[in-house]
Amino acid sequence: MGRLVPAVTRALDILELFLEGDGTLSAPDVIKKLQLPRTTVHELLTTLAARSYLAAVPGRPGRFRLGVRSYQLGSRYAEQLDLAAEGGHVAREIAETCDETVHVAILEETDVIYIAKVDSTHAVRMVSAAGRRLPAHCTSVGKMLLASLPAGELENRIAGHEFTAMTPASITDPEVLRAELAGIRERGVAVEHRESNPDVSCVAAPVRDSAGRVVAALSISVPMIRWSDAREVELAQLAVKGAGALSARLGHRGQ
The missing domain is CATH 3.30.450.40 (GAF domain)
Known part of the structure; x- marks a missing residue:
């Protein structure tokens, strides 16, 4: 098995956090739960949101929820x-x-x-x-x-x-x-x-x-x-x- 890529692992760790609680998180929530540097978390959240794996929660500035791309992947898995x-x-x-x-x-x-x-x-x-x-x-x-x-x-x-x-x-x-x-x-x-x-x-x-x-x-x-x-x-x-x-x-x- 090849080497795990740290950045990808951290991104996936962030996505898996959304399986808990009410399904919404802020950057401070992620920093606290994963003990990651503030800059790293903000960069990962920005990237995931840009690729539609996360989306901003309407009316709740600074909070994210899973985006449409996550839903599409889950739906494709369910189909199979x-x-x-x-x-x-x-x-x-x-x-x-x-x-x-x-x-x-x-x-x-x-x-x-x-x-x-x-x-x-x-x-x-x-x-x-x-x-x-x-x-x-x-x-x-x-x-x-x-x-x-x-x-x-x-x-x-x-x-x-x-x-x-x-x-x-x-x-x-x-x-x-x-x-x-x-x-x-x-x-x-x-x-x-x-x-x-x-x-x-x-x-x-x-x-x-x-x-x-x-x-x-x-x-x-x-x-x-x-x-x-x-x-x-x-x-x-x-x-x-x-x-x-x-x-x-x-x-x-x-x-």
Whole structure:
């Protein structure tokens, strides 16, 4: 790897400061945060503004915000994102950590579609495939995605819907499902015990895009022979970590 260019590094450090707070900064703010010489900061701010990476804040003399060029670069990056590819990358990392099957799924009406899957290396593991469609109410990813819908949209999708069972543990009562989804919203994770497969339990967490919208869910599936209360807690934390990593790859900056 070649030598890092100090001036470029400082310019990028300045741009990254705008990811914090209200997104506006003055020269004194930058000087204080980065401990750089006053002259250097003013020259860098002037250059970034001249190239439209920064812009003056109307009505607030001396303050800057990100400019149109920064937006154009971010938009081009977003255009190149592939949820399935990004999901597959993160799923592999999580599967390597826990050695269980990891899925990433999206919601379509009242079903989920698995768009990425990485298998466990164990001989006993969940049998599934990317591209498979399952009823959302029977899966942890599906319940996570349903719970993330606005109340009105959720009702439009489930009102009058016939909830078929995949196993004896599947939820088929709309009121029970509503209560389950309310609990998921409070916890931030969804759990499914033998609801889509009598031999498997799963945990799932939400994946958000750059605007904070839930666009997918990441789950970890475990055969019941390796499931326990302690394992559930451990894997729930890992699912949240994986979903957060995938969200970050999609441009989400929240917690």
